[in-house]
Amino acid sequence: MSNLKIYCNAGCQKEFEVKSFKTAKLPDKVEKTYFNCPHCDHEYLVHYTDIEIRKLQARIRRVQKRFADPNDNHEDAARKEAEIQALIKEKMDALRLEVEGEGGLNG
Ligand SMILES: [Zn+2]
Structure with a gap:
């Protein structure tokens, strides 16, 4: 970063x-x-x-490594990357609601 x-x-x-x-x-x-x-x-x-999201993040890092391999199927890797990214976003949004919905953060 x-x-x-x-x-x-x-x-x-x-x-x-x-x-x-x-x-x-x-x-x-x-x-x-x-x-x-x-x-x-x-x-x-x-x-x-959470644990599930961190597992997905580890998975996406593995998928992203495939782009460094010229013999790998990059189209397939890109599709999987987008899939996992969407899943992560969905779970992060849900988790945020869960955490912040329980009150305590701003009070
Ligand atoms: Zn400031």
């Missing part, structure tokens, strides 16, 4: 560069990935992952 510029629209309205993500461990082996504005410390969520 490099040069990810963020405008702190929910906080101090300044622009900053995200240098690293932080991870917080939540109950049920859920992990929250986030970063803070260096000016006002406002927290920005990247995503939540």
Whole structure:
């Protein structure tokens, strides 16, 4: 990750560069990935992952390695990559609702 510029629209309205993500461990082996504005410390969520999502992320990394192999079927790899990506997004959205719906995060 490099040069990810963020405008702190929910906080101090300044622009900053995200240098690293932080991870917080939540109950049920859920992990929250986030970063803070260096000016006002406002927290920005990247995503939540659980064991299932992290398994899918490992799978997608394996699929992406196939692109480095000139003898592999890249069309097939691209299709699988898109499939897993859609699945990850769906599960992340559901997990976020689950975690944030239970209240506690903003209170
Ligand atoms: Zn800020």
